[in-house]
Amino acid sequence: MQLSTCKVYFCLFIYLSFNIFLTGIYFLILDFNLFLELNIVSFNSVAVIMTIFLDWMSLVFMSFVLFIAAMVIFYSEEYMKSDKMVKRFILLVVLFVLSMMLLIISPNLISILLGWDGLGLVSYALVIYYQNVKSFNAGMLTALSNRIGDAALLVAIAWMMNYGSWNFIFYLDLFMDDFCMMIVLLFVILASLTKSAQIPFSSWLPAAMAAPTPVSSLVHSSTLVTAGVYLLIRFSEAFSYWMMNLLLFISLFTMFMAGLGANFEFDLKKIIALSTLSQLGLMVSILALGSSDLAFFHLLLHAFFKALLFMCAGAIIHSLGNCQDIRFMGGLFSVMPITCMLFNVCNLALCGLPFLSGFYSKDLVVEVMSMGYVNLFVYFIFYFSVGLTACYSFRLTYYSLTGNFNYLSMHSISEGMDSMMKGMMGLIFLVIFMGSLLMWVLFPEPYFICLPLSMKLLALGFIMLGIWVGYEVSKIKLNYELYSFKYKNISNFASSMWNMPTLSTSGVTFYPLILSSTLSKVQDQGWMEYYGGQNLYLRLKKYSKLFQLFSRNYFKVYLLFISVSVVSFVIYIT
The missing domain is CATH 1.20.890 (cAMP-dependent Protein Kinase, Chain A)
Known part of the structure; x- marks a missing residue:
């Protein structure tokens, strides 16, 4: 029997993921790193060399990316079955994953740029996949925002010509206080901020929801947005104190803004996208506080439940005839019980409820932050954002899964054990158990957390408080909508991500367009024409x-x- 393209790539990725994960664990136990130099072409004294760096971090991350990509491809076989060009879609997804692989294993800025640009190019092709005006606008915003980061990497490559090669991994310790390395690090930070959508480059992340849901699942879990965080983790040991402070405040504002915006949003996919933005802020902030290993730990665990969350959202949207407004949902537990169960488990893992996988990383991140020496502002924003995560997660559960059914009275909603469901079931066990398993493997010597009982229970208390607030706000939704004109300005400001999409598009282009028109009249068609x-x-x-x-x-x-x-x-x- 001939296998379909989806099943071929699924089997290949699962096989590679399993073997690479075991190799990564072996490298971790032995504390072993492998540095490979492949001489592509030599001409006289000029040699073009491809450099590959394999350590436990790159191998484990690669295995996670491949596993999630395998599940997404398997899921896509049914989700995209009405598409006539489904093979082209699968090949684009495979190209996306290969670009991420190149970025992960590169210790060289040139090859990182190849993977980085590959991600940007393929993401543009995937965002505009449905080819309508909304997709084209979203694709252009995504591409142009990421081009800023690409340009920053090019400038970093130019500054690294002061050293012997572009293998940055050789110079991080030695030239930590060197002026050229500081310039390189600043541009690397700028590139990472654009790719991981931190303030002020946040507007492209919800806009990229115009892509098909399987792509959103892959992008928001382990590929495009995590590339920026991964690059920061690789460069983190060379960051100076003021760079760390800059990163900390940018990430805290991103985390707070995304959490606040998700509580006012009604688009299912945009709520999950804003939750990704919030978690990225959490990763960058704990990295800025000096714990890059914890940021990587949360990055790995977040990939699983965020991928599954998008897949469940895709199944719900698919069943509701492409309706994404959560106000039209409700009571889905009775018609889609398994999907709703998976959705609920992912939401609770995102909140950090004991003892799901999200709890192990999130609770540890918050406790390590509490152990540090930070000011009251950082402490408050951190805990408040943790509470907001629980708030919008429970609001989403309340609107979509419980209560009365708000969709059309004539509907045909059902779920079967098809490839979409099998793809989702492949991730649920990892969402539940991978937190404890990874913690035992990555941290054989546990973190020593010495906090009073009140501070130990503070994170859990904020989660419970957030769930309660989310429930209470959702319960009075009719009254809120009835009297929403009172809160219209507040809700518009919060749900529009502090007017960032407007500032990123018309806010940036208005005056340059007027200036270019004036210059065109005065110079190009004026004095320049005469002289x-x-x-x-x-x-x-x-x-x-x-x-x-x-x-x-x-x-x-x-x-x-x-x-x-x-x-x-x-x-x-x-």
Whole structure:
């Protein structure tokens, strides 16, 4: 029996994921790193060398990316079955994953740029996949936001010409306080902020929801947005104190803004996208506090439940005839019990409820932050954002899964054990058990957390408080909608991500367009025309006509030249 393209890639990715994960654990136990240099071409004294760096971090991350990609491809077989070009879609997803692989294993800024640009290019192709006006606008915003990061990486590559090679991993310790390395690190931070959608580059992340849901599942869990965090983790040991502070405040504001915005949003996919943004802020903030290993730990665990959350959302949207508004949902437990169960488990893991996988990383991150020496502002925003996560997660559960059924009375909603369901079931066990398993493997010597009981229970207390607030706010949704004109400005400001999409698009382009129009009139069509091409053309045309007059052998011109020469000769003699 001939296997479909989806099943071939699914089997290949699962096989590779399992083997790479075991190799990564082996490297971790032995504390072993492998540095490979592949000589692609040599010409006289010039050698083009591809460098690959394999350690436990890159191998474990690669195995997670491949496993999630395998499940997403398996899920896509049914989700995209009505698409005539489903093979093209699968190949785009595979190309996306390969670009991420190249970025993960590269210790060299040139090869990182290849993977980085590959992610940007393929993400543009996937965001505009449905080819409508909304997709094109979202794709352009995504591509142009990421181009800022690409340009920053190019400038970092130019500054690294001061060193012997572009293998940054050799120079992080040695040139930590060097001026050139500080410049390189600043541009790397800028590139990472654009790719992981931190403030002020956050607007492209919800806009990228125009892509098909399987792509959103892959992008928001382990590929595009995590590339920026992964690059920061690789460079983190060279960051100075003020760089860490800069990262901390940017990530805290991102975390707070995304959590607040998700509580006012009604689009199912955008709520989950804003939750990704909130978790990315959490990762970058704990990295900025000096715990890059914890940021990586949360990055790995977040990938699983976020991928499954998007897959469940895709199944719900698919069943509801492409309706994404959570106000039209409700009571889905009775018609889609298994999908709702998986959705609920992922939501609770995202909140950090004991003892799901999200709890092990999130609780540890919050406790390590409490152990550190931070000011009250950082402490408050951190805990408040943790509470907001629980708030929007429970609000989403309340609107979509419980209560009365708000969709059309004539509907055909059902779920079967098809490839979509099997793809989701492949992730649920990892969402539940992978937190404890990874903690035992990555941290054989546990963190020593010494906090009073009140501070130990503070994270759990904020989670419970957030769930309660989310429930209470959702319960009075009718009254809130009835009297929403009172809170219209607040809700508009919060749900529009502090007006960031407007500032990123028309806010950025309005004045440059006016300036370019003025310059076009004054220079290109004004003085530049007079002193430039057009006037030069007219003068040359005039002189060429004059010279053509002399070259046409007219008798009068001939007599004119003779008379002029005779007169000149006479004047010269006298």
